[in-house]
Amino acid sequence: MGRAPCCSKVGLHRGPWTPREDTLLTKYIQVHGEGHWRSLPKKAGLLRCGKSCRLRWMNYLRPDIKRGNITPDEDDLIIRMHSLLGNRWSLIAGRLPGRTDNEIKNYWNTHLVKRLRSQGITDPGTHRKLPEPVEREVKRRRSNKSTSNKKQNKSKAKLLPAEKHKVHLPQPVRFTSLPLPRNDSFESNTITISPSQGRDQGCFGNGDGFLVGDNDRYGLVNGSDRECQSPVPTTTNTLEKLYEEYLQLLEIDDRQDQVHLDSFADSLLV
DNA sequence: AACAAAGTCAACCGCTCTGGC
DNA sequence: AGCCAGAGCGGTTGACTTTGT
Numbered sequence: 607m608g609r610a611p612c613c614s615k616v617g618l619h620r621g622p623w624t625p626r627e628d629t630l631l632t633k634y635i636q637v638h639g640e641g642h643w644r645s646l647p648k649k650a651g652l653l654r655c656g657k658s659c660r661l662r663w664m665n666y667l668r669p670d671i672k673r674g675n676i677t678p679d680e681d682d683l684i685i686r687m688h689s690l691l692g693n694r695w696s697l698i699a700g701r702l703p704g705r706t707d708n709e710i711k712n713y714w715n716t717h718l719v720k721r722l723r724s725q726g727i728t729d730p731g732t733h734r735k736l737p738e739p740v741e742r743e744v745k746r747r748r749s750n751k752s753t754s755n756k757k758q759n760k761s762k763a764k765l766l767p768a769e770k771h772k773v774h775l776p777q778p779v780r781f782t783s784l785p786l787p788r789n790d791s792f793e794s795n796t797i798t799i800s801p802s803q804g805r806d807q808g809c810f811g812n813g814d815g816f817l818v819g820d821n822d823r824y825g826l827v828n829g830s831d832r833e834c835q836s837p838v839p840t841t842t843n844t845l846e847k848l849y850e851e852y853l854q855l856l857e858i859d860d861r862q863d864q865v866h867l868d869s870f871a872d873s874l875l876v
Numbered sequence: 877a878a879c880a881a882a883g884t885c886a887a888c889c890g891c892t893c894t895g896g897c
Numbered sequence: 898a899g900c901c902a903g904a905g906c907g908g909t910t911g912a913c914t915t916t917g918t
Contacts, residue, residue: 621911622912622913643903643904644902644904656903657904657905660904694907695906696905696907707907708907711908
């Protein structure tokens with residue numbers, strides 16, 4: 607269409623963000639709010655394209671970002687949601703407050719795909735049994751793009767089921783009680799939880815114990831030692847609701863057909 | 877200790893969608 | 898209806914780290 611790219615690549619910084627850039631962006635958004643990403647860099651004094659600023663804010667600087675290990679129930683929910691929704695990371699992320707689509711996508715690609723493969727019973731893409739060990743075709747949306755040998759080898763290597771469960775410990779970062787800005791937040795659409803509930807149940811608040819064990823294991827709460835102060839409803843309440851709903855559907859589905867699960871998935875898309 | 881291979885994840889790219897005109 | 902800008906999304910890359918030899 608001849609449309610100009612979102613940013614001219616001349617004279618703009620690329621690659622990792624510096625603390626100074628982070629500060630500039632954060633301060634600007636604190637004062638002026640999100641949006642107008644194209645004009646934001648100029649106004650904020652950043653030599654970045656708007657897209658880059660948006661991404662940095664959405665995936666890293668937003669105050670409601672929850673960093674730290676993906677908890678077992680989040681992990682399980684991601685798998686279940688993926689089986690329903692496929693690679694719609696933003697939708698899945700919308701059901702995991704404080705998690706970003708990028709984070710979930712990375713987690714899926716680096717942890718869950720391998721785990722599912724190592725279990726040898728599902729095609730992670732479709733969550734179905736593989737007829738036989740088959741290397742997933744590496745989808746190349748842009749087929750003309752050439753790749754180096756190194757990259758090809760790397761991609762190939764990723765198909766191997768070698769599984770090493772390394773504990774992923776992203777750096778602990780702030781997690782405040784600001785309301786979620788996401789429009790598609792599951793909580794905002796479906797669940798209301800009083801602050802006292804959140805407090806009473808602790809950071810993970812599901813009361814069934816296994817998450818407490820998780821806390822003990824890492825000595826942190828979601829990778830942060832500050833989050834218990836947050837009165838915000840926790841992910842677990844959301845997850846419990848989803849689980850219940852999902853499990854009910856699974857029971858029905860065993861006897862009937864895919865219709866219920868499909869409609870459940872559709873309801874999430876609303 | 878040095879190097880290679882594999883793993884991780886922040887950032888980028890290019891596409892689509894949406895709303896205003 | 899068509900064009901455009903802004904925003905958002907998913908796929909991919911590549912720098913960096915970790916692990917293995």
